[in-house]
Amino acid sequence: MRVAIAGAGLAGLACAKYLTDAGHTPIVLESRDVLGGLVAAWKDEEGDWYETGLHAFFGAYPNMLQLLKELGIEDRLQWKQHTLIFNQPEKPGVLSRFDVPDIPAPFNVIMSIIRNNDMLTWEQKVRFAIGLTPAIVRGQKYVEDMDKYSLLEWLRRQGIGERVSSDVFIAASKALTFIDPDKVSATIILTALNKFLQERYGSKIAFLDGSPTERLCQPIVDYIEARGGEVHLKKPLKEILLNPDGSVQSFLIRGLDGAPDQTVTADAYVSAMSVDVMKVLMPHSWRSDPFFQKLDGLEGVPVINLHLWFDRKLTDIDQLLFSRSDLLSVYADMSVTCKEYADPDRSMLELVLAPAKDWIDKSDQEIIDATMVEIKKLFPQHFEGDHPTQLRKYKVVKTPRSVYTASPGRQAYRPEQVTPVANFFLAGSYTMQQYLGSMEGAVLSGKLAAEAIGERATALDPSTSAKVLAVS
């Protein structure tokens, strides 16, 4: 069966990969000239990589790890020491660590919390443990029910003090969803916590050894193409054309650089585009269907990814760090953490600016000036004396609509991969799957879409093969 997929982010590529495994022929159509969507990366004029996002992989990413294994590239993940490291804003330059010992879960995480005395007092630890008990004991059903509360509301209801919420949970919700605890659904953070508590290496972090475009997406494309599938860049979906019965007749692809539009016909069709684009391209006659109406409840959240190249080394810490700054979320010195970006003499900090709502429209210079104020608090020793560290160059990558905004009540709006239209499916980390808007969620959604297509394969007409036709 031939399947046309719009979008070559991780969801679209994973969907295509699993379709080829099942003997189908995917045709992936990507609007941009780069693979990866939210993991896309580019080289600057000096050959240095810059990315849409600083990406951390977790031990609790079974579908991503399985995919890498199936591609034979699992050695491209550089696993770091099992520890979570936080800056302490009240003590510039000082770090606080949650070192997770190599003992079974959940005792490893509990031990890391017990041993950390910088961020939590004993009273806070006890309150934290009691407050978290229902999420652990009553499982995912309880966690899903908590979607009606923001994380902050849930923490208050559980009697967990403000200090715990400000110290640990601001950092966690900014890192996982790019929004603050008063705006994020409790379900999201509790789901992540549960995964970390259930799996021995769940909270262990890895970095890819190079750019996601080359080191992760390209191998998926090679795999697909070696098995008869196709992946095309610069093929933006312009319109979903319908049959009289409302099923998809073809994808209309916009012709670029003076080329005519094209139609791509197939046996099944997948949108692996972001929810914001899907809403715009949704055929008019589908808009009254409650399934598709749900998408109106979802919207991408703004985020900014920053790259700062310095004239010397600022740190040798080989790990993701939680800045706990109002402006910034997580960061890492990529000259240390990532093999292909390595530089023994000079640092390249990659930092996520979140929440980015008030910054997305500001100039790059304004953003960098504000960031430098924060950097001086994170590394004060390097900005004192006669020869302070100099910023050599920077790159700001703004994404006005990234992953779906995980505010309270959103779970009910996340659609299944199977739609009411017999030959049309959805993939994307915003669709319903047990992980939040993440690389793992994207891969799982693509896999689920491929499975659903396989199940419907017999009901669909396998005699039609996908063809690219010029519109007359």
Ligand SMILES: Cc1cc2nc3c(=O)[nH]c(=O)nc-3n(C[C@H](O)[C@H](O)[C@H](O)COP(=O)(O)OP(=O)(O)OC[C@H]3O[C@@H](n4cnc5c(N)ncnc54)[C@H](O)[C@@H]3O)c2cc1C
């Ligand atoms: C700053 C940042 C940091 C992040 N950090 C992490 C992290 O540490 N760990 C983690 O797991 N996740 C992280 N994420 C989230 C993760 O990147 C996403 O959840 C995941 O990559 C989404 O994949 P997707 O395929 O669902 O969507 P997308 O990546 O959005 O893919 C959609 C694709 O559709 C294409 N498209 C759009 N319109 C059209 C059209 N008309 N025709 C054809 N194609 C079209 C787009 O160009 C894109 O390639 C981060 C994201 C950002 C932005």
